[in-house]
Amino acid sequence: MTIHIGAEPGDIAPTVLMPGDPKRAEWAAQRFLDNARQVNAVRGMSGYTGTWQGHPVTIHGSGMGMASLSIYANELIRDFGATTLIRIGSCGAMQHDVKLRDVILAMTASSISTPSSNMLRELNFAPCADWGLLRAAVHAAEAKGSTPHVGGIYSSDTFYDERADLTEALTRHGALAVEMETAELYTVAARYGVRALAVLTVSDHLITGAALDSGVRESSFGEMVEIALGAAFG
Numbered sequence: 001m002t003i004h005i006g007a008e009p010g011d012i013a014p015t016v017l018m019p020g021d022p023k024r025a026e027w028a029a030q031r032f033l034d035n036a037r038q039v040n041a042v043r044g045m046s047g048y049t050g051t052w053q054g055h056p057v058t059i060h061g062s063g064m065g066m067a068s069l070s071i072y073a074n075e076l077i078r079d080f081g082a083t084t085l086i087r088i089g090s091c092g093a094m095q096h097d098v099k100l101r102d103v104i105l106a107m108t109a110s111s112i113s114t115p116s117s118n119m120l121r122e123l124n125f126a127p128c129a130d131w132g133l134l135r136a137a138v139h140a141a142e143a144k145g146s147t148p149h150v151g152g153i154y155s156s157d158t159f160y161d162e163r164a165d166l167t168e169a170l171t172r173h174g175a176l177a178v179e180m181e182t183a184e185l186y187t188v189a190a191r192y193g194v195r196a197l198a199v200l201t202v203s204d205h206l207i208t209g210a211a212l213d214s215g216v217r218e219s220s221f222g223e224m225v226e227i228a229l230g231a232a233f234g
């Protein structure tokens, strides 16, 4: 047991999928895992462990934002031995050719700051996805008939951001989308020498203002789970 995860040693699988929303963790565990059982409920942050095609898998919420994800990623790796962490989440598109529902595989994630920034002092660390996972996720997505965008994203600390000039600069520099967790996930994974990847679907568009309705969000979430599982064991 750790401060934030009420699991016993051995309750967490080496492969952990991390949606932001703990309710999504429950939904995905019920839908995709065999023999899923709840392994965490501390502060309402649900985690479930079961098997997928015979492989042990944990699906554990990260919460919203890098501060929250950082706590769970640190404990899952350091105290429970997780070695593959895949974020599955939504993002806001920042390019015209990235459309609602498109899948984005984040090669890297820019940020203004992460919970790790101060630990790295003046170093401007470049967080990056695990190459083997990224490659396997491309194949898993293509096998499902989806053509993912692969490239850099922006991990923000601010959902309601008024800095239009910053958004515009990121768009000009090719950032595919904005979300709020990946830069810290990749940094923590690098610190411990484990594998990480973010599989995202576009839920809203910063340029056009379009947004998915909740029914479509659920089916696109299921698609991400399948790509993440295919990547982990591909």
Ligand code: ADE
Residues within 6 Å of the ligand: 090, 091, 092, 156, 158, 159, 178, 179, 180, 203, 204, 206
């Ligand atoms: N996640 C999904 N859409 C987002 C947005 N527009 N900004 C930050 N995080 C997001």
